[in-house]
Amino acid sequence: MKRIVVLILSAAILLSAALSFAEGAQGEAQDSPRKPKIVVLATGGTIAGVGEAGKTAGYKPGSLSAEELLSAVPELKDVAEIEAIQVCNVNSDDITADIWLTLARTINELAQDPDIKGFVLTHGTDTMEETAYFLNLTVKTDKPVVLTGSMRPATSISADGPMNLYESVRVAASDEAVGKGVMIVFSDRIYAARTAAKTSTYSVMALAAGETGSIGVVRDANVFIYETPSKKHTVSSQFDVSGLSALPKVSILYFAVDADPGLLRYAAENSDGLVIAGAGAGEFSEKWIEIIKDLSIPVVISSRIDDGVITKDNLLCANTVAANNLSPQKAAVLLRLALTEGPLSPEQLEKLYLEY
Numbered sequence: 001m002k003r004i005v006v007l008i009l010s011a012a013i014l015l016s017a018a019l020s021f022a023e024g025a026q027g028e029a030q031d032s033p034r035k036p037k038i039v040v041l042a043t044g045g046t047i048a049g050v051g052e053a054g055k056t057a058g059y060k061p062g063s064l065s066a067e068e069l070l071s072a073v074p075e076l077k078d079v080a081e082i083e084a085i086q087v088c089n090v091n092s093d094d095i096t097a098d099i100w101l102t103l104a105r106t107i108n109e110l111a112q113d114p115d116i117k118g119f120v121l122t123h124g125t126d127t128m129e130e131t132a133y134f135l136n137l138t139v140k141t142d143k144p145v146v147l148t149g150s151m152r153p154a155t156s157i158s159a160d161g162p163m164n165l166y167e168s169v170r171v172a173a174s175d176e177a178v179g180k181g182v183m184i185v186f187s188d189r190i191y192a193a194r195t196a197a198k199t200s201t202y203s204v205m206a207l208a209a210g211e212t213g214s215i216g217v218v219r220d221a222n223v224f225i226y227e228t229p230s231k232k233h234t235v236s237s238q239f240d241v242s243g244l245s246a247l248p249k250v251s252i253l254y255f256a257v258d259a260d261p262g263l264l265r266y267a268a269e270n271s272d273g274l275v276i277a278g279a280g281a282g283e284f285s286e287k288w289i290e291i292i293k294d295l296s297i298p299v300v301i302s303s304r305i306d307d308g309v310i311t312k313d314n315l316l317c318a319n320t321v322a323a324n325n326l327s328p329q330k331a332a333v334l335l336r337l338a339l340t341e342g343p344l345s346p347e348q349l350e351k352l353y354l355e356y
């Protein structure tokens with residue numbers, strides 16, 4: 001009798017265990033895996049541009065809201081849980097240091113939230129490379145930060161914005177993109193902030209990265225990153241903008257035949273630092289040498305040529321610093337940040353231009 005009771009009890013325990021296992025399995029099947037959370041920070045640009053239906057030019061950038069941009073890509077709801085923040089809504093030629101500081105601070109604050117996987121910034125293409133490089137040097141997170149935009153306004157035939165936004169969210173949500181610094185995703189390609197540049201005034205392939213090329217590609221849901229940027233960025237960058245309300249003023253002077261030395265003198269008197277977009281390997285006329293050699297503000301020498309490098313041996317004036325392979329506009333971003341650390345000798349500046 002005792003044995004029968006034990007047997008019945010064991011059978012009951014086994015049955016209830018089997019039932020609760022089956023319930024658990026059913027519950028798991030119903031709960032789909034949690035989607036990564038991505039924050040989209042919208043700043044304007046052509047991607048938010050509205051104009052005459054079908055046309056690619058003569059539109060107003062920065063017209064659509066972040067929500068309107070996202071609603072054009074319903075596929076995103078299967079990729080990520082998205083939080084949208086409208087930071088500003090401007091043509092990217094109206095981006096300011098103020099906006100840069102707001103972006104860096106917002107990302108640095110939100111990056112502390114363990115639920116957030118990555119960030120996407122929508123931005124005009126004209127100055128996208130400058131914002132990307134600034135953030136590359138000032139955000140303090142390994143989480144992916146991706147900038148994107150478009151060349152055709154939302155109202156044109158075959159607008160490129162929705163696909164660029166979709167691919168950017170894919171990259172920001174991917175494990176592969178962690179620790180790669182700030183990136184630009186454009187027309188299926190992934191670029192590192194340091195080397196990306198706008199290279200066309202009209203083509204949808206408007207972003208490129210000169211001699212070094214893209215670091216990866218996106219194909220539908222797949223993100224492939226083949227290269228890791230080697231210069232210092234994000235968590236290894238020394239630049240901390242958390243307490244800043246403005247950035248030093250740096251002017252870029254473009255050299256050409258007969259370039260007016262008066263403009264150079266004016267810029268030197270009204271700036272904290274200068275970047276020269278020299279000819280060839282950072283060269284300029286005797287008239288410019290006469291002025292530049294006596295300047296006491298930092299002067300960084302870059303080139304109006306897209307590809308190539310400028311080294312210390314190329315310099316025409318001993319008080320200047322080579323920008324290495326940074327474009328004039330990127331050299332200016334680094335100089336503005338460097339100047340926030342107080343007065344620097346040409347040797348200290350030279351080190352920064354080699355490290356970043």
Ligand code: ASP
Nearest residue numbers: 045046091092124125126
């Ligand atoms: N002018 C526009 C901007 O930079 C161009 C673009 O977004 O493609 O905001």
